[in-house]
Amino acid sequence: MTILPTLDFALTRRRALALGAAAGGLALSPRYAGAVVRLDVTQGNIQPMPIALPDFVGAGQEGEVAHNVTAVITNNLRRSGLFAPIDPAAYVEKIVNPDAVPRFADWRVINAQALVTGRMTRQNDGRLRAEFRLWDVFAGQQLSGQQYFTTPDNWRRVAHIISDAIYERLTGEKGYFDSRIVFVDETGPKQRRIKRLALMDQDGANVRYLTRGDDLVLTPRFNPTTQEITYMSYGQGSPRVYLLNIETGQREIVGNFPGMTFAPRFSPDGQRVIMSLQQGGNSNLFVMDLRSKATTRLTDTAAIDTSPSYSPDGARICFESDRGGSQQIYIMAANGGPAQRISFGQGLYSTPVWSPRGDYIAFTRQANNLFGIGIMKPDGSGERVLTEGFHNEGPTFAPNGRVIMFFRDPGVGPNLFTVDVTGRNEQKVPTPSYASDPAWSPLLS
Amino acid sequence: MMNVRQVIRGARLAAVLVAALAIAACAKNEAENSQGAAGAMAVPGSQQDFLVNVGDRVWFETDSSELSAKSRDTLDKQAQWLQRYNRYTFTIEGHADERGTREYNLALGARRAATVRDYLISRGIAANRMRTISYGKERPVATCDDISCWSQNRRAVTVLDASS
Structure with missing residues (x-):
């Protein structure tokens, strides 16, 4: 795990805990010896x-x-949705010493396939020490173990990091729990909603407001590499794209354009912001280098080109355009040039977002007065609608590309939901008020 | 200084009177053309005059920025009025209904505002008197969830600057 120097706390990982089966002198039954528990997440x-x-x-x-x-x-x-935690009331063994090998028979009897044990200790220097061990109950062996040292206020992050370690060990895929969501908090009547930028952990905890609600704010996105977000605000007269440093609160307008700028996203290296610039009735895509401030026009159409999203390698951009008469998804090279339409299903396609894994593009689809969230491969094949109704919008991928968050507004106000890319496991995300425009951060560590 | 204050006070009183009369007119008989009744009381050249006797907004079809015959009619009247009272500067607000994605609707609102702007320019109104802004679907006037509301929200509104 790398330590982000910009984080306002120190979280360090120490040696993996080497206990293992040998330390306990376990006699492994040959039947289980080679069969390490593993969840196959490639199945639908x-x-x-x-x-x-x-x-x-x-x-x-x-x-x-x-x-x-x-x-x-x-x-x-x-x-x-990949794990079914067993009701603690069913547990037979009470774990009192997490250094000792558990009585696997006691866990087999309640059909636990995996067991997590751990301990929290306060160090003499005031820091919190967190240890955990993950056990394969049927093979009777330790799968992984780690300890972490941090300040006591970071206990939630430790919990998320341990969650990711368990998820990774058991699924073979990167986790996504140690991540955050930036979103728009909504209060007040529909005609005059008060919208505030807010930040929270991916599970809805630790909500923190980044703006006060004086200005209308929309569509925040994380910088993949720094503690910075870009968003659109009606702050000073014309609506503009802004940058906001989450830690310092410092904000600035991106560029000096003659019209409304909107729909901002960072490039994967965090060095550029791509956005739409409206001039007259047209909106086209521009990119600005944040260091040199050099601006490049990427599209030049008498149409609406917006909602851009970079491929993870930064080489291509997907975006929506009505250049063909209705909103559809197109792909072009990162430096502009000809664009190729990839959406050909029924209805209107908008808000394309490239998965961090590169394998899918998520979108909003309007058809038959319903708004669905779906995914398709970057070549337009394999389209799958994950949820449909009135009114779903604005997908964003978890860092591992397996989960999508979006907002749903049946009319009274929006809430956040997650759904797996398989279309299963839809879950509401708890927020203090109505919430929209979620954007998922990369893994924090 | 005294004069300015008196004028402001007088203007406020007039505004209150107009509002009171408008309410009275509505209360008296809703079937009666209340717009005409209130309009008769509006001071010519006032913001109220523009609102009730000209009409400050035009409406659009779903996902369209085309002006209907009725909309062109309204904008012709706006142009005449704005030419007569040429001290006014104004903002054209473009709006969309909620049946669209947020960013597209921002662009659609801008497209609607630009259509109205271009039309008013074609009717002789100086471009430097107007600015445009899009609110997308962020500022609906009607908030039920059916066609009657959506059609009211797909609009472009000519808002006279208060200071002009």
């Missing part, structure tokens, strides 16, 4: 893996934080 229809997560042991005063860390991990794994 996944049977969630039963997993046991007894409360971490809280040394000294740390009982409460130990319980809370366990609860956050349990919630993450359950919400992923």
